[in-house]
Amino acid sequence: MVVSSRSPKILWRVVGTNGTLQIERGFQGQHGYLVSLYDANGQCKSSFFPFSGVTEELKAFFNDVSENTLKKGSQFVPEHRLSFVEGARDVALLEAMLKFGSRQGKQVQVKKF
Known part of the structure; x- marks a missing residue:
């Protein structure tokens, strides 16, 4: 994470042998993610994905x-x-997260559907 202004700028960067992937939260006042892929030659391809x-x-x-x-x-x-099953799975995960927190981080089982 990089903080460089009054409004914090959050970005993640993964550097590899064939290039760099950078994901930046928020871009020019827009809410979303700017994903930039820099190849080994320095060429950049960027796409913006709004929160949705x-x-x-x-x-x-x-x-x-x-x-x-x-x-x-x-x-x-x-x-x-x-589907109803996916909805039930989402709720089961949220319930497990709340239970995990109330047990001070002790392992809990997630209901399976």
Whole structure:
């Protein structure tokens, strides 16, 4: 982590024999990650990925509900990450994290679904 201004700049950098990967949080006032890949010749390819987690998951969920509702009897397959089982797994992980914290870091089991 590098702190160099009034607003801390957070970045991760991995240097390898074939180049460097740099991930920078926030870019020119935008919320997200700037991912830069520098090859061994110094050429750089950069892409910006805005924060979109919850918004994108909700869009996908509503899209799947709409698709399934509009296409009754079809072979529609929803995004697997939006299934009830995946939701239960997410909740089980959160419960285990809370239990882990309340037990001062003692190992806990995560429910399996």
